[in-house]
Amino acid sequence: MKAVFISGHGDNAVVQIGERPKPARGHGDVLVRVMAASLNRVDLYMRDSGKGITHSLPHILGLDGAGIVEEVGPEEPLLTVGQRVVLHPGIGCGRCEFCQRGAGVLCTGIQYLGEHRDGTLAEFVSLPARNVFPMPASLNFEQAAALGVCHxxxxxxxxxxxxxxxxxxxxxxxxxxxxxxxxxxxxxxxxxxxxxxxxxxxxxxxxxxxxxxxxxxxxxxxxxxxxxxxxxxxxxxxxxxxxxxxxxxxxxxxxxxxxxxxxxxxxxxxxxxxxxxxxxxxxxxxxxSTLGDLAELRDLLAFVERSALRPVICATYPMDEVHAALDALEAGSQFGKIAITIGPATPDAQ
The missing domain is CATH 3.40.50.720 (NAD(P)-binding Rossmann-like Domain)
Structure with a gap:
């Protein structure tokens, strides 16, 4: 699959656009065809050093995303192939005291997409079904992707x-x-x-x-x-x-x-x-405060469905122009989110 990944640490010279292995879907996971993602400051941090964040190289960037369910197991009752979805980027262990009390964002072993594990700047990503949510019908993929981190x-x-x-x-x-x-x-x-x-x-x-x-x-x-x-x-x-x-x-x-x-x-x-x-x-x-729990994303998505909220997207870049997108983020002049289209750009939802 095509992806944006770092081969080392430094400047944009270490950010590669090329082929990486397509992830295999594990039991209880969902394989999502990513249609859009947005950039976050952590993408610059991972490019520059990634210090203190356990990861291996090469490493696919991207924290948030929205896309279409590509594969799902028969054990999953709520998601179907072809469904438009939003991703929660924090993968909790499910076993620590915080996960067991429903506070997964405090998980002692939490892994984030684009940080501890391969991220969303790729054609496909596989993650637990509990981290995959139906996408608000009022949004396009670029807008929906922006919900998973900043909103x-x-x-x-x-x-x-x-x-x-x-x-x-x-x-x-x-x-x-x-x-x-x-x-x-x-x-x-x-x-x-x-x-x-x-x-x-x-x-x-x-x-x-x-x-x-x-x-x-x-x-x-x-x-x-x-x-x-x-x-x-x-x-x-x-x-x-x-x-x-x-x-x-x-x-x-x-x-x-x-x-x-x-x-x-x-x-x-x-x-x-x-x-x-x-x-x-x-x-x-x-x-x-950092990010939010799975239940909080569920509530946010329900709120979006009932309101006129649309994330502000200041610029959209195709995956091949990710270097220019990272430069724009680093300049700090943006007003809103910088989106990256992985699939074809989508018009505003009605």
Missing amino acids: LTAWRMLFGKAQIQPWETVLIFGIGGGVSLAALQLAKLAGCKAIVTSRDAGKLQRALDLGADHAINGSTQDITREVMALTGGRGADVVIENVGQAVWSHALKSLVRGGRIVTCGATSGDQPPADLRRIFIRQLQIFG
Whole structure:
């Protein structure tokens, strides 16, 4: 099968497009013909070093994906050949205490597609049936692929961790990235007021066009002062952030007393000042979050079926142009997800 894989670590020179063995479907697994995937920062990390992630070379990239069921065993009652599906990229062991309590995303032996095992930038992928979900009819393959990482991550942050309420104000840092945009879409559909930040005026305007209530330019405005002005001196109920050190102080200072901050990344550094006095005096709550459980993806997909949510796809590349797609992701100028078509490009679903 044709795939995108790394033969070493470094720059795009180690990213190959060529033939790899087609995976064999094991008992209880589903073989999926991948139609589309999207890029994530971890694809750059795996290309650059993959340090700390157990993997072998050559290694197929790609964390999320959507496609068509190619093969399924007779023991599987819910999936059929030809069905359009979305993939959950986290393969839990099924035996540890966390898997057994239904918290598979905390599994001590979890393996992720594109990290610990071959990923979705390939014509086929085989994975357990429990990780394969019917695809929302309202989406095309590129849009559906984007749900499995960024929207699932934002879903857990907003509803699983922060447990947002429709009367609350949510402050979202770094609008333009996949998780931040997903958080904006979900928060607005949940009835919340959304304040977004970026250092890019163009991204802020596009976020306003998508429904953000207020936008703050971090390069020309004091974020905390603006948040307080917009909330009558009260502060935001919830902060969603994946930037880390560069914005952490603003994030804490922008919260209302008893407010919640949920973090899922640290692209600008992971050692910010703790500001412990502020945390305990104002009784702030801090949550770490990564991806989401199988049940959370099920709930997200049901929500998509009942709403007008469509992931924002900023650019689509064929598999043969994956080097250009990786360059675009690394530049950080995208507004939304960068999709990779594995099969033919698909029109918007009706």
